[in-house]
Amino acid sequence: MAAAPQRIVDAVLFDTFGTVVDWRSGVTDAVAAIASRCGVEVDAAEFALRWRARYQPSMEPIRNGTREFVNLDELHRENLIATAEEMGLPVDRIEPADLEWLNRAWHRLDGWPDSVPGLAELKRHFIIGPLSNGHVALLTNMAKHAGLLWDVIIGSDVIRAYKPDPNAYLGAARLLDLPPNRVMLCAAHNSDLAAARSVGFRTAFVARPQEYGPTQQTDLHATDAWDVIARDIRDLATQLRDHAT
Template sequence: MQAPKALAFDVFGTVVDWRSSIAQQASGFVAQHLPHISPEQFADGWRALYQPAMAACRSGARDFVALDTLHHEMLQLLLAQHGLPAALQHSAEVAELALAWRQLQPWPDVPQGLAQLRQLLPVVTLSNANVALMVAMNRFNGLQWDAVLGAEVSQHYKPAPQAYLRTAELLHLQPGELCLVACHHSDLAAARDCGLQTAYVARPNEYGGAPAPDRAAEQVWDFHANSFGELAEQLAAVL
C-alpha cells in the first residue's frame, strides 16, 4: 500500500462530539418545551432524521440544499413529531437552535492529534456540512484545516461517489492517494469503493455508548486507531 498524500476527514462523530454538544445547547429548549425527554434523547431524535433528509437530495427528488437548511427542516419535523405547535416550529427561537450544529466541541484527542496529523500531511474536511457551517464551527472550536471540502463543494451528499472523487480531484490526487479518516464503517466502505484509502478511528461514545447503527459494514481498514494521536503514529511509520 502506498502512503497517502492527504487526509480527508469525516467531521460529525469523527472530529466532534455532536451528541453531547447538541444536548448541552438544547437543554434549555428541551426543559421548556419537551420536559418528558432528556436533552440526549432530543439530540438522538434530531440526528435520526439526518440520513432521511439527505436521501431526497441523493435521489434527485429535490435539488441539493445546504446542510444548514436540512438541519432546520429536520428540527421542525422533530418538533412536529412531538406535537409542538406550528408557530413554535417556525419561530426565531427554533431557527436559532437549528444553528447549534455550528458549535460542536471536538473529542479530547482531536486538537493535539489533528495538529500532529497536519504536520505529516495536508488535512481537509470531507463532510456533509456546508462551508458556512464548517467555517463557523472551526472559529468556535479552533480547529485548523488546509481546506474545507465535501458535500457542498461536490453538490453531492456522502455516500454518493461524487463526494469522495471530487474531493480527490480538487486536491489533484488520484483516489488511492487520498485517505478518508472516519469513525463510520459505512462512510469508509463507500470511500473504499471509490478507491480511497481508509483510516478508522474508534468513537465508542458517539451514540452515548450504544452500538453504532452501521456496525454491520465493518471491514479490515487500512489503518485502525483509537485516537488521532495514535493514527499520527501509524502514518509517521509509513511516510
C-alpha cells in the first residue's frame, strides 16, 4: 500500500495587511469620506500612505520594551492624529464618532480577489489563520467583513508581541501546539518571511505589487529562496496541494 501523501506543514498562517487584504484602497476611501463630510480637501491616497508609514515606527517602543503593550487600534489612533496634523485634516472638526469610524477603517478592509477562494482551498488541507500585528477584535471584524475563512485568530494582544519580534511567531506556534517547522508564514513582505524563517518557520512569498500603489518599489518579487514562491493565494494552495501528491 502506498504511503499517504505528506504535507510539508500543518498550519499556514498569513500576514494580513497587504498580503490578504488591500489596506490602501479601504483606508483611502474612508479618509475621502471623512474629508468630504468635513468639507475639506485632502489627498486621501497620500494620507493613507503616510498613516501606514507610521505603523512600524509606532510599534518599535513596544518591541524594545520602553512602552507597555497597547493594541493596534490605539497605535492607529495616535498615528491618525499625527497624520491629520501633518496633512491639514482638522481633527477638531471631526465628530468623535466619525473619528472612531475612520480609525476603524482597518477593521473593514476587503480581500484581494484571490484571497477568499485561495483560503477556502487551503482550509481543506491545513489549519489557516492570521499571524498579524492586528489584535483579536480587529482581525475578527476584518474576517467577518471580507469573508476570510480562518480556523483560528491569533491576535497580537494574545501573544503581546509585534512582529518581527521572534515571540510573535513562536507564540503562534505554541498556541497551535506545533513545532515551528510545521508552521508556514505566507507574506508579501520579504522582511517578515526572513524573521519567520529565523525561528524555524517554513515560508511562502506572494507578491502584491499594488499594495502601496503604482509607485511601489519594494517587495515586488521574492528576494530570497523561500520554500514557496506563489503568484497569489490560489497558486499557493495549488503548489502546497501538489507538493503532497
